[in-house]
Amino acid sequence: MANVIIIDKNDKFLDLAEKLLLSDDSYTVVKSKTAEKLSLSKKLVEEHEPQLIIVGPSYKESESIGFVESVSSNFPTIGLIWIINEMDTSVMLNGLRSGYKDIVLIDDLDNILGMINNIAKKDVKLKDAILNGKNQNDNKDDDDDNDNHDGKMVSVFSTKGGVGKTFIATNLTVALAKESGKKVILVDLDLNFGDIGVFFNLDPKRTIGDIVSTFDRLDKEMLQSYFTKHTSGASILLSPVQPEASEKITSEHIQKILKLLRTMADYVIVDTPPTLSDTTLAVLDESDEIYLVATMDIPSIKNAKVSLQTMKLLGYEEDKIKLILNRSDSKVSLKPKEIEKTLNKKIISFIPSDRLAPQTINEGTSVVTAQPRSNMAKSLIKLMEGVKNIAGNRKQEKVLKEKVNVNK
Numbered sequence: 001m002a003n004v005i006i007i008d009k010n011d012k013f014l015d016l017a018e019k020l021l022l023s024d025d026s027y028t029v030v031k032s033k034t035a036e037k038l039s040l041s042k043k044l045v046e047e048h049e050p051q052l053i054i055v056g057p058s059y060k061e062s063e064s065i066g067f068v069e070s071v072s073s074n075f076p077t078i079g080l081i082w083i084i085n086e087m088d089t090s091v092m093l094n095g096l097r098s099g100y101k102d103i104v105l106i107d108d109l110d111n112i113l114g115m116i117n118n119i120a121k122k123d124v125k126l127k128d129a130i131l132n133g134k135n136q137n138d139n140k141d142d143d144d145d146n147d148n149h150d151g152k153m154v155s156v157f158s159t160k161g162g163v164g165k166t167f168i169a170t171n172l173t174v175a176l177a178k179e180s181g182k183k184v185i186l187v188d189l190d191l192n193f194g195d196i197g198v199f200f201n202l203d204p205k206r207t208i209g210d211i212v213s214t215f216d217r218l219d220k221e222m223l224q225s226y227f228t229k230h231t232s233g234a235s236i237l238l239s240p241v242q243p244e245a246s247e248k249i250t251s252e253h254i255q256k257i258l259k260l261l262r263t264m265a266d267y268v269i270v271d272t273p274p275t276l277s278d279t280t281l282a283v284l285d286e287s288d289e290i291y292l293v294a295t296m297d298i299p300s301i302k303n304a305k306v307s308l309q310t311m312k313l314l315g316y317e318e319d320k321i322k323l324i325l326n327r328s329d330s331k332v333s334l335k336p337k338e339i340e341k342t343l344n345k346k347i348i349s350f351i352p353s354d355r356l357a358p359q360t361i362n363e364g365t366s367v368v369t370a371q372p373r374s375n376m377a378k379s380l381i382k383l384m385e386g387v388k389n390i391a392g393n394r395k396q397e398k399v400l401k402e403k404v405n406v407n408k
């Protein structure tokens with residue numbers, strides 16, 4: 001059994017947190033309504049010798065920080081969790097530096113048991129205490145959940161804007177999550193003008209921009225807390241709302257984030273900006289396959305040609321890059337066969353033009369769920385089958401550090 005002390009000024013919070021903890025019979029809970037100084041709770045700590053202390057959101061930052069510092073110096077084995085009212089990366093960083101094992105937004109309180117389990121993974125004493133209160137089957141479930149994945153990563157790319165990258169990335173993600181029932185993560189790496197939040201009508205509470213300030217201690221558990229959940233079951237890492245926030249994100253950040261994400265999912269889909277920047281190159285390097293999107297117009301084909309040449313220079317294997325023709329039935333004089341010839345590459349997917357695309361985007365949904373029988377959805381689902389068939393043992397690409405100039 002793990003003993004937990006919950007401390008706050010507010011009865012409602014204390015009751016709610018207690019209820020959540022007691023829904024798992026591995027915990028015993030002591031509530032402490034500490035209206036005055038948080039430091040007065042120290043006596044309680046001596047008395048109950050808890051494995052875990054949860055500090056509620058009622059106290060000033062300085063008080064909560066002072067408390068964790070004093071408890072961890074006197075009782076180094078006790079884990080402390082701090083609940084805060086709103087996301088503030090500098091507060092979070094201070095809290096983690098001063099000794100909190102985790103910091104949880106009040107909105108995420110429902111996940112508190114999951115967070116405690118994450119802490120317990122690194123804390124043998126706490127783990128023992130919790131496990132003693134659980135039966136064998138529960139443990140097995142937990143282990144399943146902790147399995148390390150070696151996910152397949154696909155990036156959707158084109159140096160031209162408006163060709164349908166985001167449309168394809170979002171539909172692929174939804175199709176994969178719904179059909180395969182596997183863990184799917186979608187990452188919006190169009191850092192300046194990412195619009196997956198808009199496509200899916202999601203509230204970007206946390207974005208990839210917030211990760212940078214806590215980057216030094218970034219691990220799976222922490223990364224998980226930046227995900228926004230989509231109704232399809234997919235987890236989404238959104239791009240910063242303020243374009244300025246993206247300036248601090250480097251290709252090293254991207255590389256580490258993507259490597260971690262791969263261990264957290266069966267499939268990672270990455271949406272990219274229409275540039276071949278250092279950060280985009282980090283994405284392309286890290287991908288198992290690159291879906292190069294072209295449309296049936298000369299500028300788009302020219303861009304695709306230059307991209308293919310660049311990727312060849314970078315030493316990417318021919319097979320790693322797959323060509324997708326979007327709006328493939330557009331009434332233009334170009335023929336798909338001519339495009340294949342010009343690019344010296346087979347088109348693996350033809351996605352027709354259909355106003356279902358803008359329609360579903362405006363509704364915050366996706367074609368594959370709203371109109372699964374349409375030709376458009378069928379082509380996207382076929383593309384998804386291709387993602388499922390990506391070979392498991394990928395070859396690591398050499399990361400070329402050279403700067404590449406691409407004429408647009």
Ligand SMILES: Nc1ncnc2c1ncn2[C@@H]1O[C@H](COP(=O)(O)OP(=O)(O)O)[C@@H](O)[C@H]1O
Nearest residue numbers: 161162163164165166167327352353354357358
């Ligand atoms: N196959 C298609 N048929 C009709 N409209 C499409 C199609 N693909 C994309 N669009 C539209 O084109 C616009 C740009 O798509 P988007 O995915 O944002 O492009 P990108 O991410 O490459 O800039 C969107 O408004 C979308 O509705």
Ligand SMILES: [Mg+2]
Nearest residue numbers: 165166190195
């Ligand atoms: Mg886009």
